[in-house]
Amino acid sequence: xxxxxxxxxxxxxxxxxxxxxxxxxxxxxxxxxxxxxxxxxxxxxxxxxxxxxxxxxxxxxxxxxxxxxxxxxxxxxxxxxxxxxxxxxxxxxxxxxxxxxxxxxxxxxxxxxxxxxxxxxxxxxxxxxxxxxxxxxxxxxxxxxxxxxxxxxxxxxxxxxxxxxxxxxxxxxxxxxxxxxxxx
Numbered sequence: 001x002x003x004x005x006x007x008x009x010x011x012x013x014x015x016x017x018x019x020x021x022x023x024x025x026x027x028x029x030x031x032x033x034x035x036x037x038x039x040x041x042x043x044x045x046x047x048x049x050x051x052x053x054x055x056x057x058x059x060x061x062x063x064x065x066x067x068x069x070x071x072x073x074x075x076x077x078x079x080x081x082x083x084x085x086x087x088x089x090x091x092x093x094x095x096x097x098x099x100x101x102x103x104x105x106x107x108x109x110x111x112x113x114x115x116x117x118x119x120x121x122x123x124x125x126x127x128x129x130x131x132x133x134x135x136x137x138x139x140x141x142x143x144x145x146x147x148x149x150x151x152x153x154x155x156x157x158x159x160x161x162x163x164x165x166x167x168x169x170x171x172x173x174x175x176x177x178x179x180x181x182x183x184x
Contacts, residue, residue, distance in 0.1 A: 014070035018178065021063035021103065022171045028056050029164060042137060046122060053115050060107030060167065064100050071096065072181070092177060099174040106167035110160055118156040125149045 006012050032052075036045055073093065089097075125136045128146050136142070136150055 010070035011072040014067055014072055015178070017063045017066040017070065018171075018174065021060065021067070022175065024056065024059055025164070025168050025171060028052070029168065042135075050119055050122065053119075054111070057107055057111035057115055061104060061111050064104035064107065067103075068100055071100075092180070096174065096177055099170045099177065102170035103167050103174070106163045106170070109163055114156060114160045114163060118153065118160060121149060121153045121156060125153060 033049070036048055040048065125146065128143070128149055129135050132143050132146055134142065134146075136146055136153075142150065
């Protein structure tokens with residue numbers, strides 16, 4: 001039986017951070033975004049995503065940091081150079097370090113570069129729609145400018161999705177690493 005004292009253990013916060021990260025990623029990637037795309041008109045969907053993604057990418061970036069600093073055998077186990085008294089890294093610690101780093105850097109890339117660039121292209125498409133008198137998602141033909149903006153948006157959206165999936169893969173793999181450490 002657990003007690004309130006378990007909330008003094010960093011491992012508790014490690015597990016809560018991991019659960020929050022995995023759950024929010026699964027929800028945003030496969031439920032919330034899909035449902036919103038299906039039920040909202042495209043302009044409202046774009047507005048929702050433009051405001052949701054910065055919060056989502058921030059959470060995805062900060063949760064791995066929380067996981068790092070609450071790593072069950074201490075952060076010096078996964079990043080020995082952080083400590084003046086480093087612990088010997090086990091193969092599990094090295095794998096955990098790589099997986100947590102992958103989660104962090106994929107989210108950081110989406111948060112600081114890919115997401116803002118995608119939003120920038122969305123704004124440029126909106127201006128081009130005004131010039132062309134036609135929505136970017138209307139049936140063609142489109143102006144050369146809109147074709148280029150649509151292409152750039154598609155590339156950025158695809159890269160963002162791929163980067164998100166790589167991070168998700170690291171999260172799922174890390175769940176297996178955590179599962180190996182459970183003792184009943």
